[in-house]
Amino acid sequence: MSAITPAFARATLADRLTGRIGRSTLARDAALVVSGAALMSGLAQVSIPMFPVPITGQTLGVLLVGLTLGMRRGGLALVVYGLVALAGAPVLAGHQGGLSSLASPSFGFVIGFVPAAALAGLLAERRWDRSVVTALAAGAIVTIVPFLIGVPWLAVSLDRLGPAVWHGEMGAHSVLQAAIAGGVTPFLLGGLVKAVIAALVLPSVWGVVRRIDER
Structure with missing residues (x-):
């Protein structure tokens, strides 16, 4: 019992729902990572076009993916999402994609989603996702992370575009x-x-899940 308890305590929601606590498999983890990237792609299209950064559902996706999958799978899902976008798949907001996305003023936020999802997953593995108060605290903390990369990236992009854009x-x-x-x-x-x-x-x-366990 003592060998099972730590894995059970660190189990993410994905682990519990798939019934594979402490028995990770490559195929299952790959499927979860791909599902997380697909969710990000779908929420990216829930957007309000704005310049220089559109409003999208991606931040919600980062929270759900990270808190559900855990640190490693959550972070990897966002890495896959970014790489698929750079490979040309139209998975970014407005069905955009390709290497030209690197020149986008908003791509820094996409990069910032990776550590944000990993942090969300780390907090989930420490059970922050199991009560409203701690989940809200996790959401508030994680939401800050993409700005730490996205805003400097945006500033550099705007500086490159020149005063005609950021001032004019x-x-x-x-x-x-x-x-x-x-x-x-x-x-x-x-x-x-x-x-x-x-x-x-x-x-x-x-x-x-707890009610099902009790039964």
Whole structure:
């Protein structure tokens, strides 16, 4: 029993739902990773076109993928998602894809999704996804991570585009102001809403799992 307990305690929701606690298989993990990347692709198309960064459902996808799959599979799912996008598959917002995406002002956020999903998975493995309070805290923390890469990437991109864009079109007095106005401010409320959704959904599913266990 002592050999099973640690694996059971660290089990993610995906482990519990597939009934494979402590018995990871390559095929199952690959299927979960691909499913996570596919979910990201679908939520990316739930978007509101904006310049320089569109509003999408991707942040919610990062939370769901990471908190459900765990650190390694969650992070890897986002790596697969980014590589598939760069390979040319139209999986980014607006059905975009290809190596030209690297020049996009918003691609830094896609890169930032990888450590964000891994962090979400790490917190899930420490049971942060099992109550509304801790899941909401996890969502708030994880939501910050993509900005740490996305905003500097956006600032560099806007600087490359020149004052005609960040001042003339966006009305900002500096590149940093434009990056914050275009890459942070519009996403604060939406990020909070997505964190709340994840904080309500995942503990609810865990509640169903616990009730099934009790029976």
